[in-house]
Amino acid sequence: MSFKWVKAFDAEHSVEANIVKGMLEHAGIQCQLKGEALQGALGEIPFTETTVSVWVYDIKLPAAKKILLEYRQSKTSAAKWQCQHCRQWNPASFDLCWSCMKDKNEEAQ
Numbered sequence: 458m459s460f461k462w463v464k465a466f467d468a469e470h471s472v473e474a475n476i477v478k479g480m481l482e483h484a485g486i487q488c489q490l491k492g493e494a495l496q497g498a499l500g501e502i503p504f505t506e507t508t509v510s511v512w513v514y515d516i517k518l519p520a521a522k523k524i525l526l527e528y529r530q531s532k533t534s535a536a537k538w539q540c541q542h543c544r545q546w547n548p549a550s551f552d553l554c555w556s557c558m559k560d561k562n563e564e565a566q
Contacts, residue, residue: 463512474493488512489511492508543559545557
């Protein structure tokens with residue numbers, strides 16, 4: 458019996474793709490990334506062609522989808538925060554504002 462690779466996830470960027478790959482591998486699901494090498498060509502080729510995707514064997518897709526559903530739910534449930542200094546919105550995982558580098562708990566003066 459031969460297995461074929463199927464796309465399980467389209468990542469926003471290569472960092473996210475590697476995070477997802479690590480989660481799947483931790484669960485014992487072999488996977489590979491496709492399109493990661495094209496990230497450097499962004500601007501030269503359309504961004505739709507530089508998507509990094511995570512691929513798994515077709516037999517493992519149901520298990521991968523379960524893990525990916527949990528990942529998507531945790532990603533969307535994370536609350537963003539607004540910087541008190543520059544008013545920019547930041548992902549919940551950031552402790553410093555991406556724009557002005559102020560601590561998220563630091564009060565504006």
